[in-house]
Amino acid sequence: MNDITPSELKERQQQQQAPIIIDVRETWEHEEARIDGSRNIPLGELPGKLEELEDLKHTEVVVHCKGGGRSATAKALMQQHGFQNVRNLLGGINAYNAQ
Incomplete structure (x- = not known):
């Protein structure tokens, strides 16, 4: 799944x-x-909370952090655990707030 832009x-x-x-x-x-x-x-x-998020495995989920680095790690982790529709917010909250 492609990442998502702040404007999208x-x-x-x-x-x-x-x-x-x-x-x-x-x-x-x-x-x-x-x-x-x-x-x-x-x-x-996050690793300890993945079980709680189990019902989101087929739902679109956007992860974000300040600039995109931590959320890229979170996206990879979630994908490794079967989450199929995870997108990273490009540029993080900094880019989101700059819009």
């Missing part, structure tokens, strides 16, 4: 068609700034 995500949100959004930044980062509707699961906690 914002457009989908405006059309009420937003995918599940998981913020893999640390909790304090999520508290400082967040994308509306996102769920915070820090990257270090």
